Amino acid sequence: MPVRVRFAPSPTGELHVGNARTALFNWLFARRNRGVFVLRIEDTDVERSEARYEGQLMEDLKWLGLDWEEGPDCVGDCGPYRQSERLGLYQHYAQELIAAGSAYYCFCSPEDLNKERLEAQAAGSQPKYSGKCRVIPPAEAISRKKAGETASVRLRIPDEPLRFDDLVGGMVEFSPDVIGDPILLRSSGTAAYNYAVVIDDGLMQISHVIRGDDHISNTPRQVAVYQALARLPSPATDGCDWRLPQFAHLSTILGPDHTRLSKRHGVTSLAHFRERGVLPEALANYLALLGWAPSGGDREIFSLPELVEAFSLEQVSRSPAIFDSVKLHWMNRHYLKQSDPERVLDLAIPIFRAVGQIGESPGEDLRQWLREVVDLLLPAVDDLSQLPEQAGVIFNYDAAASIANEENQQVLAEPSARQVIEGFAKLAQQDGELTVERFRAVLDQVKKTTRQKGKSLFHPVRIALTGSPSGRQLDRLVPLLEAGSRLKLPTPVKSCRQRLMEFQQAWQR
């Protein structure tokens, strides 16, 4: 039997890391087994579904590196791929199920049901549908329905245990006593989730249902739907045998406080990570390692093709995992360092632009300069969004603030600090710009005349030049300051000469 898996999100919001991991595992499994990955949009909840999310969903998936053979945007034999376009199918099979006696009309109003539920809860018993309408003779039910009474359609849950073999969790069994007859079709005529998934998965020939474990408790209801469908006389089934697919339920991703990952833990949408300058391969790699580990368990870095190669559902863990953004950042730093500098630059430019450090459409000279800036700053950031802050030493210079700074004052209080800065400023301002060579030569000279070295040499110079005693390598930073001062920027970069002048003036007072 060919492997066919599906990812079936609801377009009710942005794709977040939990769903993305489910999609990734489905995709990995499909690719690993040369199967087909189907994208299906579950938009039966008209109230909450929005068309704009569907497009974004697909963009996010593509960004992560996933692709699909069948979906709303491409051809396939099992379409349509939006539940909202499959209403006829749901109604058709509901009629068949009613005719076969496996389903029945329910005339209970939501208010009645709610009341029943509250009473059951108060009595401390399992709230489930009483089955009141089960016993209405079919002929009577049909005529009441024809007469215009509103009715939903319910499945008759058989009086026997419902079980399925979960590829991740093993055998799971539910007693029929705890499962009330589920709604198939709402009184509005639309399909309820537990029914629609079965019709869709069955008709789309899905072989493996890989999804979040919040669906485990729904699965027995779905199993009952499959069984009822399988009992239908063959002409009604259109060649679909309604055999149970293999189920594989993935553990939930939790926040650091051990509760389900949600808004409270900050933004976890893929769009957010993309905007922050997290690389898709880093996110995919990290997500793959949440709940899955290769046998041996001693390897962490995997490209998408390597994941495909190594992936298997048998290695998926059943226990919930906590999303650790610190480890994600570690992984992102790794991929950032490995990446083509040109690609990183292209990703960084919009980020610099967003904060106004550079203007629109940088020319080649600006690109060249930024390339070096990024290269210098990259080892200091977790993601690209931290670049502008790091670049502050280049774009912002405030001599007065730097002198007022408490940490700096300790350094500047040393008598040698004044000697160093004055000596350095004098030599540095004598002629031309500070190239690497000149900078080193000047520093060398100051070292000799002041007999200072190490921190007591570099710290004062750093403070005068950048406003901070620590930062990236000075001999790389200095030429960048000089080169930057020749560029046309929204707020000009100050040259070393300029900085030293402002610093000394401010220090006089």
Added chain:
RNA sequence: GGCGCUAUCGUCUAGGGGUUAGGACGUGAGAUUCUCAUUCUCAAAACCCGGGUUCGAUUCCCGGUAGCGCUACCA
């Protein structure tokens, strides 16, 4: 409340009837560097509790506890 799922360092995990319980992130220390960061080396750090089965359980079984999920005419 009922039902279900889960339980190895702080976190992600490997492992499995007898192991010095392995790796990674993070943390600490040291080395390198002008500093911070990077890089490298080293270190501390775990089998939820109680019963059983067994010569022997962290591993298998049962119970407890805790966390999470479901308990809808949401998905």
